[in-house]
Amino acid sequence: MTTVLIICVIIVLIVLLLTILTTNKAYNYEHKIDPVDPLPGENEENKEDDNSNNR
Numbered sequence: 001m002t003t004v005l006i007i008c009v010i011i012v013l014i015v016l017l018l019t020i021l022t023t024n025k026a027y028n029y030e031h032k033i034d035p036v037d038p039l040p041g042e043n044e045e046n047k048e049d050d051n052s053n054n055r
Helices: 002-028 040-054
Strands: none
Touching: none
């Protein structure tokens, strides 16, 4: 009975370790896609916001 419990705990720890490693690898992955071009109206709004902050 004790050996079964020890084996179960070891399996759980291995699965937990693999889960943490996989999650960390997924968060560190950098997507390599083309950047999205801003909409024409967004550039004008950003310029207005920048001008009002400089005054």
